[in-house]
Every structure is written in structure tokens, then in C-alpha cells.
Amino acid sequence: MNGIAKNKGIFLENYSFGRALGVQIRVVGALTMRELQTRYGRDGLGYLWALLEPLVLLVVLYLGFTLLGRTQHAGMDLVPFLAAGIVTFTSIRTTVGRLSSAIESNRGLLIYPHVTPLDTMIARAVLETATFIVVFIIIIGGAWLIDLSSFPSDAFGIVTALSAAMCLAFSWGMVQWGLCVIWPTFDKLTTVLWRILLWTSCVFYTLDDVPLQFRHYLELNPIVNIIELLRSAFFSGxxxxxxxxxxxxxxxLGFSFLGLFFERTLRGRALMS
Incomplete structure (x- = not known):
């Protein structure tokens, strides 16, 4: 009898967890669709611009590099070389910024018992991740079709690097949200921070281009690590x-721990502000 009762308790516990997980997935899905419609409109034209914006930037830079006579960089085709830097960096920056304002933009929905501040951040991260993947596939696939890019040498390595980029952006975004709650003017400082990071994240060059005495400082930047790992996975040479x-x-892991700590301890303060 004790064994039956124990098994029944385990079953009920798993059933309750499964129901809670199902509710959570539905909530995040609904928030993601709401975010998509609110930000880009129901006709999808706004989302089309979200896809075209990094593409336009890449085309401008590609033309600039080409006019300078640089059709390759360190043996890498120029389009995927630039895409690995530009698309990855802009996606991380955009995701972090979106997450830091997720709760403020969805404050009215937090009166519902099943909607938590973390859900709003997850929903925005899902949308930004989907946009990031679509943009990257369009650029790399299009460049390959018109013979401006070779086929990636390590598909699994590319998926791993892109996943790491989005995990970093999500955890970083939670931390930035917490810092903005504690220190509201912190959001203004991030503009300067991202401008510095744009030129110190190997977006337009490789780590091998940097003199040894400065290279060790750039290696401390996690974005540099992701971009370099992505390029290594794309180009076998x-x-x-x-x-x-x-x-x-x-x-x-560090950002995730700190971000979840902020989300739990600052939730009430954020909702009352």
C-alpha cells in the first residue's frame, strides 16, 4: 500500500508540474504573439523592416569594403565574415535593450495571476531569437546562392555559437533590467557602453588583427568570444x-544567477514604480 501511495504521489506531482509547464508555455506564446503584433503591426510589414535593417547595414559595409579592394578578410568570404560580426552584435544589443524594458511595456498584463515579469522577458527573448535566426539564414543563404559565400564547414558549431549568443543576451538583459530598476539613469549609460563595445567586439576585424599587448583585454569580452567561435565554425581555414x-x-551562468536574483527580489519594486 505504501508503494502504491508513493507512486500515486509521484504521478500527481509530475501531473501538476506538467500542467504548470503547459500554462507557462501558453502564456509565453500569447505574450510573444502580442509583442509581435504590437511592435510590428498585424500586416507584417514592420517585421519585414526588422529583417531588412541589418541586411541594409551589411550591404553598405560590404560595398565599402569592396571599394577598398577587400573582397576577403583573413581568407574568409566578406559577406559571412561581416554577418558573423554585425548580425550577432546587433542581435545581442537589441535583445538586451528589449528585455530591460519588457516589464515596463507589459505592466498592464501583470495583473493576471499567470503572467509574471519573467514571462514578459522570455517572450521578448523568443521573438528576438527568431528574428536573429531568420536574418542570419537569409543573409548566409542568399550569399551562398549568388556565390558570395562558401557553405559553412561546421553547421553544429554555428548553431552552438548562435545559441550561446542568445543565451548571453537573455541573461544580460535580465541583469540590465535589474540595474535599471535600482538605478533608473543606468539605461542612459548603456548607450555609451554599446558604442564602445561596437568597436571592441571584433565586429569589423578578427582577434588575430589585434596586437598581442591589447588582445588579452579584448578576450575578456564575451561577445568577442562568440563572434570568433562563430567564424571558426563557419570557415574551416x-x-x-x-x-x-x-x-x-x-x-x-553568472548573468543568469544575478538576473534571476534581480527578477525575484526587485519584482515588487518594479511593479510599484
Whole structure:
């Protein structure tokens, strides 16, 4: 009898967890669709611009590099070389910014018992991740079709690097949200921070281009690590000085712990502000 009761308790516990998970998935899905319609409109034209914006930037830079006589960089085709830097960096920056304002933009929905501040951030992260993947596939696929890019040498490595980029952006976004709650003017400082990071994240160059005395400082930047790992996965002939995800994972875990701590401890303060 004790065994039957124990099994029944385990079953009920798993059933309750499954129901709660199902509700959570439906809530995040509804928030994601609401975010999509609110931000880009029901006709989808706004979302089309979200896809075209990084593409336009890449085309401008590609033309600039081409006019300078640079059709390759360190043996890498120019389009995927630029895409790995530009698309990855802009996607991380955009996701972090979107998450830091997720609760403020969805404050009216938080009166519902099943909607939590974390749900609003997850929904925005899902939308930004989908946009990131679609943009990257369009650029790389289009460049390959018109013979401006070779086929990626390590598809699994590319998926891993892109996943790391979005995990970093999500955890970083939670931390930035918490810092903005504690220090409202912090959001203004992030503009300066991202401008500095744009030029110190190997977006337009590789880590091998940097003199050794400065390279060690850039290696501390997790975005540099992701971009370099992504390029190494795409081009078999490029071996980056950075070959491990361990450092990036440390940043992701650290940001996740701090971000979840902020979300739990500052939730009431954020809703009352």
C-alpha cells in the first residue's frame, strides 16, 4: 500500500508540474504573439523592416569594403565574415535593450495571476531569437546562392555559437533590467557602453588583427568570444585564438544567477514604480 501511495504521489506531482509547464508555455506564446503584433503591426510589414535593417547595414559595409579592394578578410568570404560580426552584435544589443524594458511595456498584463515579469522577458527573448535566426539564414543563404559565400564547414558549431549568443543576451538583459530598476539613469549609460563595445567586439576585424599587448583585454569580452567561435565554425581555414565555450558559459551562468536574483527580489519594486 505504501508503494502504491508513493507512486500515486509521484504521478500527481509530475501531473501538476506538467500542467504548470503547459500554462507557462501558453502564456509565453500569447505574450510573444502580442509583442509581435504590437511592435510590428498585424500586416507584417514592420517585421519585414526588422529583417531588412541589418541586411541594409551589411550591404553598405560590404560595398565599402569592396571599394577598398577587400573582397576577403583573413581568407574568409566578406559577406559571412561581416554577418558573423554585425548580425550577432546587433542581435545581442537589441535583445538586451528589449528585455530591460519588457516589464515596463507589459505592466498592464501583470495583473493576471499567470503572467509574471519573467514571462514578459522570455517572450521578448523568443521573438528576438527568431528574428536573429531568420536574418542570419537569409543573409548566409542568399550569399551562398549568388556565390558570395562558401557553405559553412561546421553547421553544429554555428548553431552552438548562435545559441550561446542568445543565451548571453537573455541573461544580460535580465541583469540590465535589474540595474535599471535600482538605478533608473543606468539605461542612459548603456548607450555609451554599446558604442564602445561596437568597436571592441571584433565586429569589423578578427582577434588575430589585434596586437598581442591589447588582445588579452579584448578576450575578456564575451561577445568577442562568440563572434570568433562563430567564424571558426563557419570557415574551416580560420583558427581563432579562442577555441572554448567555457568562458562564455561562465558569463551566461553568472548573468543568469544575478538576473534571476534581480527578477525575484526587485519584482515588487518594479511593479510599484
Amino acid at each position: 580560420y583558427l581563432s585564438p579562442i577555441t572554448s565555450y567555457g568562458y562564455v558559459n561562465c558569463w551566461i
